[in-house]
Amino acid sequence: MAALLEQYRKRIQTELDRVVDFWMKYSHDEQYGGFFTCIGKDGKIYDELKYVWLQGRQVWMYCRLYRTVERFHRPEVLEAAKSGGAFLQRFARVQSSDGPGKCAFCLTRDGRAVKVQRTIFSECFYVMAMDELARVTGNEAMQADAESMMDQLVHWVRVDSSGLGRPQMPGDPPVNSMAVPMMLLCLVDQLTEGREKQAQKYRELGDWCVKQILQHVQRNDKAILENVSMDGKEIPGCQGRLQNPGHALEAGWFLLKYAKAQDDTKLQTLAVEMFMDVPFHTGWDKQHGGLFYFLDADGHCPTQLEWNMKLWWPHCEALISYLMAYSYLKEPALLDRFKQVYDYTFSHFPDEEHGEWFGYLSRQGEVVLDFKGGPFKGFFHVPRCLYMCEKMLDHLLEKIES
């Protein structure tokens, strides 16, 4: 057992080092600050656009590594994070009439806005970046900036969404989309870590997020649906039947972590049984291995052209989920599940030649898009997974040894 875990840890450590090296080497824009996000398999920049989700995530990840992993507590990691943070603070916001304002989705190399999404996610990754950067720099104004953006987000989600700019259509009533409470729960975790005052401030919000996420358990506990009505009912059509197994698995470890912190054993059981078992049974491809990207709960063909592709991030989230569940519950079946996902992931995604991981495979497991960074793939899911798994394995091995 210890030997197996040690073997995992060794491989995961090595991968994390290679991934960090890749982004440190190729993604930094020394001229304008911030990070290039469109990076080919060999490190070449194929587009100078800077996607804001990915800027924020990279700042967060650098800071988290700097703050919590000794071998990454290096000045060049901190400097890179600060450069990204400065770029974000200077350019990400597109309007600042009242309140912290919307952030762009995409910027030119020199920071001009290219596109603004009518959703909350650019702003969410802005909060993550600024809060974590404030933690490593001790910059209180930056922490206040993060919190003020967080308050704006909560206002958009729970009070009035009109500031997002999406007109309400008569045939499209508001929907509880699982990404929204998941993202807010993740931010609650970020903002409250080790801070009593914030823990109290966001306590009610955390509980609300959990309730909103649990509404996605549908069909007599047999399916996690991505979109449900605001009162937690299944909605008709493709939108209502959509399943995204990797997303459900990600929600699983968010919930499990929250349950553990609140010492809520009922929620812990729900997290594992609903958000880890169900998406595996529905989402694992029994023929070719790997997790499907999208599925329809009635077995219709999804309308997303990429539905049967194997993407890197659902596999990253699955690894975190099963290892976290095993760490807490010590059920061997959970480690077996981790092993199954690990074997698929490590034999398909890492690029032995140039480092980092491919992101997009065909159903059969061949690389279909070979870039390392793109509009939605940056320095985030892979290193977060490797970092968290390494930490959990450290902890498991420590316990075994003692």
Next chain:
Amino acid sequence: MAALLEQYRKRIQTELDRVVDFWMKYSHDEQYGGFFTCIGKDGKIYDELKYVWLQGRQVWMYCRLYRTVERFHRPEVLEAAKSGGAFLQRFARVQSSDGPGKCAFCLTRDGRAVKVQRTIFSECFYVMAMDELARVTGNEAMQADAESMMDQLVHWVRVDSSGLGRPQMPGDPPVNSMAVPMMLLCLVDQLTEGREKQAQKYRELGDWCVKQILQHVQRNDKAILENVSMDGKEIPGCQGRLQNPGHALEAGWFLLKYAKAQDDTKLQTLAVEMFMDVPFHTGWDKQHGGLFYFLDADGHCPTQLEWNMKLWWPHCEALISYLMAYSYLKEPALLDRFKQVYDYTFSHFPDEEHGEWFGYLSRQGEVVLDFKGGPFKGFFHVPRCLYMCEKMLDHLLEKIES
């Protein structure tokens, strides 16, 4: 030669009959009018949403078949078209403050707006539908409705796009996207057929569209790029390098038809050499056959997840292109090209069991999405291709016989 063409014609006629049968049988909504557009492989409705592009296209196609093909000059075809037209006139528009207003992209079964795109295409298909329906019904108010929407479109494209609701971003200057002049040229063809007054009214617009389309010939005549700057230069990044071979081939036959009508031999040569030869050389998959969906002119991996899939509509457009070019120029190489596309298309897309065509294949040619109708696939590309090819083969065979 005649035997080969006769064999093509027979197969194409049979396919057209089957495709018309499929949509007549499964897509009509007897309760609310209009057409279901999300239809599974066996005809089952898997979502009741009604996509407006597809409503307009289906009205157009029914009317065109009714008006110009004897065996489809049947009351039930006309009735279906009228039902779709009435549904569109009643529900498609979402605002009518001044001018004909924006059309929705998607409606509920009973006509409530679900989504509005900030582009011109819903309105374009509205024009196509109304004009063709006016031709078969003799309804002059309907023709005026089509023309008034057309004037609005031209205003949005050439004078002031602010009515589309897309804010201009400092990092995203206006772009000449090939779809826009292509679509307008198609509408010029629609509105002017057999009408001297309209032919004069839209003559300058037609020439403008041609000029805008020709700006997409780039890199010393070696590439057709989907997006160029407003003054016809290549733009940086993925957006500027994007190629869509099927779209270029569709532009090819639009241009060729216009060139023929204007007796413009220089444009005729450009249409064939630039918009039919170039996309075939860049877009045909030499390993597995079929046309790629997207390519990058520098050979980078496109960021569209579906880039290497084989879609039905590029193959439909290619068939029209090569057969039209052969009809006009009689060069055997063009018929060989038609044959190559025909063989791939007819051995991969038609569903022998339930009729109609699959729309989405993997690079290797397997069906990946098995529905017959979806958000972007309706009663349009397949029947328009079969209808136009049948007409052209009729004409070719007539000439051989006489």
